[in-house]
Amino acid sequence: MIEKQTLSKIGQSASQNPMRIDLELYYEAEENRFHPTENPSGKISMNVAENHLCWEMLRDRIQQVTRENDIPEWVASYTDPAGAPSFREATASFLSKFLTKSPMPAETLAFSGGATSVIEMTAFLLGNPGDTAVIPAPAYPVYSGDLGALPGLKRYDLQTHQELAELKSGVSINTDLLQKAKDEIEANGSIFRMLILTSPDNPTGMIYSYTQLERLADWCEQNEVHLIVNEIYGLSQIDISHPELSNDYPKPIEFLSFGKLMAERKSPWLHLWYSFSKDLGISGFRIGLLHSYHEALITGYRNAGLGHSISNYTQWVMQEVLKDDAFMEDFVQKSQKRLTDSYLIVVKSLRENHIPYQVSYGSLFVWMDLSQFLLEQTDSAQHDFWLKIYEETGVLLTPANGFGHQKKGLFRMVISGVDQETLKEAMKRLTKFFQNQS
Template identity: 25%
Template sequence: MRISERLTRIKPSATLAVNTKAQELKAQGREIISLAVGQPDYGTPEHVCNAAKAALDEGFTKYTPVPGILELRTAVAEYYAKFYEAKACADNTIVSNGGKQVLFNLLMALVNPGDEVMIPAPYWVSYPAMVQLAEGKSVFVPTTAEENFLVTLDSLEEARTAKTTVLILNSPSNPTGCCYTQEQMESIAAWARKNNIFIISDEVYDRLVYAPATSVSLAKTWETYPDTIAIVGALSKSFCMTGWRVGYALAHEDLIKAMSKIQGQSTSNINSIAQKAALAGLSGSWDIVDEMKTSFVRRRDIAYEIITGWGAQCPKPGGAFYLFPVLDQFYTEDAPDSASLCTKILEEAGVALVPGSAFGDDRCIRFSYAVDETTLRQALSRVGKVLTGN
């Protein structure tokens, strides 16, 4: 079978072996707890589901405009006005199949063959593959646990070359949960403007931020410099709509048109019913977000206390629902890296985790605390016995 060269250059997911092993163990009757899932354990809010049901009953099942229905695009613009006081209009927005398609469309629209895209590491797993599909080159900018896995201006400047055209920022971060301050974000944006580097700001977790950290965005900076920044958001996390596939972007009108051209030739509009559901989410009650935040803070604190009790170095996350501890002190001859240690934990403890190698830092392992507190304690107790014997 002949497969295109561009796909032969894309590496398989580093989590594939662990996920396959987890399914094998489940098939054998083993009880497997997953702390690998990147989605809230809450259900989609009732008013969002009701809007979808109403759309079905009203026969809202035809094609829509490629970038989304006007009401929803307007609601996206109003979201940034409500939370970040940024003035925008529907022409500055597009709705896509989750934040992932927004990111893909952006990179396809912005990156020419050979362009360098700076990606602070650790990073979300799909960034490098998307850059590669856009025929760009990923340049990874290392960070440290001591600095909360946040990139610095010095490290960015050291990695910059004449071919650097795009920087991807992610706050709160997947996989670390760490957050930039508004001042840090704006300093990076000023540095990028000075060097003619476009910023893609991935803010998918922007509503899931825990005190003393605060929700930050480059939306207001975008308003002043709209041709230098694009912002990515989604309803997957804040409204527990991972399977609905609704993401959106705030960007310059010309960039939105370019993304619409790509989307028009690939997926066309996203699901019409999901658009009505998303409109209800953005324009309705945000109570579920406050409820989740209260729960996630408790879970984070439980997991953080247990994990650091193993002697692991782990920045305390200010958002999202992940911890990313440094666990290389537990590597052995039989488990010399994050993937093999995850396999060992899965086999011996029945707990599925994601190796740090998938995120560009093989010293670490990602733990999701988007499970109930009882399950979380049970899973971490099992992992602790494998790592420390206690």
């Protein structure tokens, strides 16, 4: 008897394709989590991009807000699907002060439940099924699902470099590469609909200079391509002036938010994504946003976004936290210091083990080159080596599969999801592993 298919084509695809290939091992590792005294041989998960470095600060502030304030009446009712007006105002003020350093009108913001929802919503409002989104490689693997599963957009991984050393002066993306990609995409019957940049980048930690952003914006406006910059790690910056790190930055790039350029041009082709998940370490709160001067896009987001809205209670709690400028300034400073300390623990160990790594300006990652240990430069050898690291050390890294880069043997380590003592234990285990490979 032939089993009748009861799912749609999208449903069939979703049931057969895991969101990411490392989730099963992640759940396994979390069930056997390392503890220095209670479980010293336990696993250490360093593959999921979470930031727990300053959670205790934010938790205490949230608890204070809920103790000292009555819940307003509007929280129990429907509100604007794009975000409650008071929450939009509080967020716009926060981002203007801490991220973009330029005015951000509240009416240019639209919210939904997490970064994934924002990417998905933006994709189906700007693109048509079969259109193409170009992303410099390596890049966040789950972009493929966010853009493709429901909106139906294709992902094009733009190869800007081969070796890490080529990124010393920044990401080598230019308009010639974009034009070549456009010609290839159109020759294959698709449309180059959007260019997506992440700054600071996932996984490399690189940033785009303001001059680069201006040139790329010029090209995109001229070619009617939507340029979207994802600044989800915009406040997760490394202190590159640290005396033990400064030599890695002989020609430092200054981070300037794309929001500044957007405020100058107010172009319907320029957009920014942000979420509180990474910089504030509250991925479970599910707060993502689109910033755009494209009025019809914001209106469309509101009209189509009811099913993606954020809980009013979450909006109220976070607006009260965001309005406390003194607290947020202290939080951002401490978070960046702890991130820098964690980054230093990792890169000092990599230096001692002669492991090449990408110098980072920000994000929650270290992107390292372990290609010297591969038996052969293939996807299968790369996958097997990732499993070998986990099986022999109990340290779970993010596999390179899905990042879209042509070089094999590059791996991502999340440095912000564990405390610094656990991070030191992970590097101790990895050091022993690397030495045994020689």
